[in-house]
Amino acid sequence: MKCLIKTLRENNMKVTPQRIAIFEMLAQTKSHPSAELIYKKLSVDYPTMSLATVYKSLDIFKKSGLVQELNVGENSFRYDANTKSHPHIICTTCHQVEDIHDAVFTDLISIISKNTNYDVTKQQLYFYGICPQCKSDISQAQFAH
Numbered sequence: 108m109k110c111l112i113k114t115l116r117e118n119n120m121k122v123t124p125q126r127i128a129i130f131e132m133l134a135q136t137k138s139h140p141s142a143e144l145i146y147k148k149l150s151v152d153y154p155t156m157s158l159a160t161v162y163k164s165l166d167i168f169k170k171s172g173l174v175q176e177l178n179v180g181e182n183s184f185r186y187d188a189n190t191k192s193h194p195h196i197i198c199t200t201c202h203q204v205e206d207i208h209d210a211v212f213t214d215l216i217s218i219i220s221k222n223t224n225y226d227v228t229k230q231q232l233y234f235y236g237i238c239p240q241c242k243s244d245i246s247q248a249q250f251a252h
């Protein structure tokens with residue numbers, strides 16, 4: 108949180124309670140919410156907050172390196188307070204986005220650097236599939252027939 112306030116001030120951005128709330132929500136979740144979802148959740152406590160405020164704040168956070176924007180192939184972007192490059196897996200049924208923690212990707216980056224002679228600084232890896240919850244929902248729906 109100190110980091111947020113410091114970073115915003117360093118970038119000459121205003122520190123507002125709404126911005127703090129948006130960042131706090133992102134920092135506390137691993138669900139990679141969209142701007143719309145953040146807006147929906149926070150509008151309960153911040154009824155005067157607009158969707159445009161959420162978009163603007165996310166844009167500022169992104170430019171200040173406080174969050175990363177994920178283009179998961181839907182029309183809307185998803186946001187992650189974990190700014191380190193890491194792979195994601197996305198359910199094509201319920202659209203949840205999860206982190207993948209697997210050492211194989213660390214090896215992958217060194218293999219790519221070695222093979223291409225690039226200093227790999229960033230990677231965007233997305234996997235798509237059907238999550239365990241949706242799989243069991245689907246099989247239950249089949250049983251019901």
Ligand SMILES: [Zn+2]
Nearest residue numbers: 198201238241
């Ligand atoms: Zn799912």
Ligand SMILES: [Zn+2]
Nearest residue numbers: 187189205206
């Ligand atoms: Zn993530």
